[in-house]
Amino acid sequence: MTTLTGERPEAPGADQGRWIEDWRPDDERFWNETGKRVARRNLAWSILTEHLGFCVWLLWSIAVINLGTVGVTLDVGQQLWLTTVPNLVGAFMRIPYTFGPARFGGRNFTIISALLLLIPCALFVYAIENPDIPFWVLLLIAATTGLGGGNFASSMSNITHYYPTNKQGLPLGLNAAGGNLGTSVxxxxxxPLIVAAGLVAVGWVWMPLVLVAAAGAYFFMNNLRHATSSYTVKEMAAISRRPHTVIMSVLYIGTFGSFIGYSFSFGVLIKNQFPDIKAADYIWLGALVGSVARPIGGWLADRLGGAKVTFWNFLIMAFGIAAVWFAVGAGSWPLFLAAFLCVFATTGIGNGSTYKMIPAIFKNKAMEGVDPADEGAVAAAISSARRTAAAAIGISSAVGALGGVLIQQTFRISLAEAGSIAPALLILAAFYTVCVVLTWVTYLRRTGDLRRSLADAGV
Structure with a gap:
């Protein structure tokens, strides 16, 4: 078995597809000579697999506005339910998927999670070829696409272990953006594929790509031995109750919850508010803008601090969604589109900045009381912080995705009770304002030694 030490492997690719026994990304020499190359290779295949997970997860967001072509007629409430259930299942799947890399190894679980995507693709084909099936069966089939939503948690918790703490913002942003782009793709x-080959092709097209991703993970990814200790239920419960886990989960509802909630609902909202506009021509723009903005958020957080970026980002989100509310009242399609795209951009930036904050926060907490001169104690603290941060990322990602469900249901109730999405938009603007205050009070307002320690950790 080839292991990684401070020396460069004997030949390029000699360690591919194997367990890595020695992994020290915070050791500058190790990182420059060996770690960076291996981390980038694992990141590339992680991005592809996560990208396909999002592509499959969002299948029904485009299918619902095209079901009429195969003889299925649904009202607005049913359409929103058909996009909400995959979101809900995807959110819950992120909890077990967070444990996947720690239990089986990052490479091994990436292979498993990729192959599982074949199930919702095959069931989608069955549903479209049998348009007379009951709506509840359609909901169950749509629910299986939630497997794609789980991929995010396993991918992010795995990649966290590969990079130095002070360099995690950009790679985590790129990893997440690659997945988020699956929404837009x-x-x-x-x-156009539906026009050319029919709605059923939406299920078939991803299957060969999923097999390519599984093969790539098999041949080119690694398992990190130090990252494979399993979490107990007690440990996860304790991590989930930590104040910073709770706070970051709330903030992630505002960022990723908004991104995925709007991505699932955007087409339906356009169709409902502006029926003369062809939704399919614009539905992809929001997810694209939000995805591209995510690594920018990570990059900014690496340089300016995650808390600062998150604070200003939520402030812009609040004003942006207020502009969408004004556009709905004025019946202005150009303003509606421009304001919503601005909001999508802030969801991406906020996603990147909040995920930069999590590893930095837990590293700062782990280093409290540790003598910097004691190399063994420092290494143990950093290892513990990485493990805790990986779990917190999985928990936050699950809660964030559940936030997307809440956003979808807020729109559904607003339409059902008021016949407009305006009340929902006002509620969302108020929530983003709460996130502004929460970020300020927790990570920016504090002074003295604690505030300096958070700043030194990159929070």
């Missing part, structure tokens, strides 16, 4: 590429 599905919404952009599927309409």
């Amino acid at each position: 599905t919404q952009l590429a599927m309409p």
Whole structure:
């Protein structure tokens, strides 16, 4: 078995597809000579697998506005339920998927999670070829696409272990953006495919790509031995109750919850508010803008601090969603589109900045009381912080995705009770304002030694 030490492997690729026994990304020499190359390779295949997970997860967001072509007629409430259930299942799947890399190894679980995507693709084909099936069966089939939503948690918790703490913002942003782009790719590429080959092709097209991703993970990814200790239920419960886990989960509802909630609902909202506009021509823009903005958020957080970026980002989100509310009242399609795209951009930036904050926060907490001169104690603290941060990332990602469900249901109730999405938009603007205050009070307002320690940790 080839292991990684401070020396460069004997030959390029000699360690591919194997367990890595020695991994020290915070050791500058190790990182420059060996770690960086291996981390980038694992990141590349992680991005592809997560990207396909999002593509599959969002299948029904584009299918619902095209079901009429195969003889299925649904009202607005049913359409929103058909996009909400995959979101809900995807959110819950993120909890077990967080444990996957720690239990089986990052490479091994990436292979498993990729192959599982074949199930919702095959069931989608069955549903479209049998349009007379009951709506509840359609909901169950749509629910299986939630497997794609779980991929995010396993991918992010795995990649966290590969990079130095002070360099995690950009790679985590790129990893997440690659997945988020699957949302836009599905919404952009599927309409012309549907025109050319019918709605059923939306299920078939991803299957060979999923097999490529599984093969790539098998041949080119690694398992990190130090990252494979399993979490107990007691440990996870304790991590989930930590104040910073709770706070970051709330903030992640505002960022990722908004991104995925709007991505699932955007087409339905356009169709409902502006029926003369062809939703399929614009539905993909929001997810694209939000995805591209995510690594920018990570990059900014690496340089300015995650808390500062998150604070200003939520402030812009609040004003942006207020502009969407004004556009709805004025019946202005150009303003509606421009304001919503601005909000999508802030969801991406906020996603990147909040995920930069999590590893830095737990590293800062782990280093409290540790003598910097004691190399063994420092290494143990950093290892513990990485493990805790990986779990917190999985928990936050699950809660964030559940926030997307809440956003979808807020729109559904607003339409059902008021016949407009305006009340929902006002509620969302108020929530983003709460996130502004929470970020300020927790991570920016504090002074003295604690505030300096948070700043030194990159929070």
